[in-house]
Amino acid sequence: MKYLLKRLVLLPPLLLVISFLAFVLVRLAPGGPFDRERKPASPEIERALLARYHLDEPVARQYVRFLAGLVRGDFGASLKYRNHTVSDIIAQGLPVSLTLGMLAFGFSMGLGIPAGFYGALRRGQWREHGVALLTLLAVCVPSFVVGPVLVMLLAVKWSVFPVALWESPLHVVLPTASLGVYFAGKVARLMREGMVQTLRLEFIQTARAKGLSETAVLLRHALRLAVVPVVSYSGPLLADLLTGSFVIENLFQIPGIGVFMVNSSLSRDYPMVVGLVLLYAILLLLLNLIVDLAYHLLDPRVRHE
């Protein structure tokens, strides 16, 4: 409990540092939000534009202004999409990215854990090699290849699923699979490793010696410990998945926030960059905290330390 409190207390200062770094770094990049192919008709207008968004002030002053906004829960207006605030854009895109991310997470866990489990039990057999090959493929082939291949086969050739867009449950399948396949491979490998390690431990032999059925040994005792590496990996994985994927969202024209993660820095949309960095940081920190708590539930050794 004390540990939890300590971690929670550390969150705000950490976020403050992160926001400050993001705030300053994005302003160091060459070019600004209002550098465009078509410049305003006179320097006065350009100055008015900068003044309107307070970009003519010293950075420190801008940062204070930003913090004051943050207190009110206001991240400011997007400088690229000038009719939208950063909060608007996150509110529109985040639910979509969350949905896709959770589904891809479910997909990678649902596929990866059983595959790794199975692979570990069939050590040395051709079936293990089959699983190993598949997971290796899943890990090696990037999503910008998996996505188009799936679209090519399942959407263009056989017309089972739509080619893109975000309109109905059918539209969700291909992006979920394209996004999840890499992580499924990764989870399977972690799971297999964890299982192999666990099965070597003494308490498994003890359990077997007690006369427990093999199913009980594997599911009740081994699985619980073997899944720990997967759990520790799932924190950053979830943070990654939930904040969307640039490649998959672009490829399937999905209105999530993954696209903004990349494009906002390319377009020097300062408030958007800072807002998204903060969002990502919060998710990452919270999920890591949850993962640490999960260790306590899964691994009795951690509980006793």
Next chain:
Amino acid sequence: MGRRTRRLAGLACALVLCATGCRPSFQRADLVILNGAEPESLDPHLVTGQADGRIVMALFEGLTRFDPRTAQPMPGLAERWDISDDGCVYTFHLRTNAAWSTGEPIVAEDVVWSWRRILSPETASDYVGVLFYLKNGEAFATGKLKDFDQVGVRALDARTLRVELESPAAFFLDLCCFQPFAVVPRQRIERHGDRWLHARPFMASGAYTLDSWRLNDRVRLRKNPRYWDAANTQSAVIDLLSGVVPATALNLYLSGAVDIVWDKELVPPDLIDKLKERPDFHIAPSLGNYFIRVNVTRTPFDDPRVRRALTLVIDRDRIVSRITKGGERVAYCVSPPGIANGTNVYEPPRGLRPDPDLARQLLAEAGYPHGRGFPTVTYTYNTQESHRKIGVELREMWGRELGLRVELRQLEWKAWLRAQSMLDYDLVRSSWVGDYNDPNTFLDLFMSENPNNRTGWRNPAYDRILRQANAETDPARRQELLCAAETILVEQELPVLPLFFYVNMEFFDPARVTGIHENIRSEHPLRVIRRTASAPAGKRPHEVSP
């Protein structure tokens, strides 16, 4: 385990439902267009891109509007107008049935307020320059003049608007079609500020109202029944999708999910040769050019002979046939072929045609025989495969013919823009898309004081002749003056080296979609476009019923 699995499955189902159930049941629009990148805004006074402009002009109309066939100005909110003999005063007569989508009449004072808004320094519109033709427009926009009453636009009564220009502008009616001149709802903007487009009910002055707008998904437009010409609006609901991946665009089109793709950036470059064989793939000339800016503030580019030598050895045919491949026309001047001069077609100067011997001679005269003593120079371009390929070709041409050493420098978009405006380059890849159908939209870029000049080149004679040309009302005389100015630009001084003129590429099946006509501006007003037939049965398996 079983219980947990069931729970997980339940959770997954709930999520899938949420993914779709959060949306009101989805129904395909009457017309679905893949419009290109997400619009930066739908505020007519803020948008700059053509794709954004197409949506905006459907929502907000000005005094005139584009003829869908010719892109010439035709009556919009104004049903007629009188022009004074000196070409400086326009009197517009507004329609009696011009109304907002909420029912209130649109009056002359609305036009005055809208133009005042875009001219105000607080609006900080990138496009305000096109209103500098109004008397005192520039002075007001730059803050030198505070009193708006001195700006050349005044409502004489509810239906009559008097517009006074600084000097005659042959293209003023053309400008009035363009979104910066559109009429916007004062009530909404004063009340909601930057968020006025989200206020409901939506107040539109054009053929459509904004039904919904989800970033990176789609803008949905719904027919405005109170539009004065609503009887001729062809589609009730139009979806304009945002997308940037060419392969996805092609797949969406081929699967029937979208009816039209009209952004050339959405054509897979590797497939152009194949696509050109399709009857539903359309290539049309456009009002845009691709050129190289030369930084004339740096030696050796401060010598016009060097700049002429550079352009004389460029094999433009090779670039358009090997790299761009879309049937682009090579350019030796900056004004695209077919651009109008009033009612006539403008005849640009011939420009400098390839002549490597003359180029070598010029370079020798400038003090660099066979390129000896010529410093290594850089050619800067923004990240894109075709720009890189063109850079490689140019490096090869300049090296082979003139003995120059050229390094390529790739910059990311914003850094590339900044490098141009800071004059931090030797040679830089550039392009421009015209705002209105008149050579001035290309020529005035290179006026000494134009912020888009970005070459460091200042030529008082050029400025003077171009100003004279724009004040000229006689088309024949204006032709001479424009041509004289452009001759300085592309035959004598060469602060820019033209390469080719852009084309537009569009996918649509004329048997199923009507109302799209080829014209020099590629203006396709949404109000006249209609899908006449569905895709063949079985071609659209993914349609979702409500």
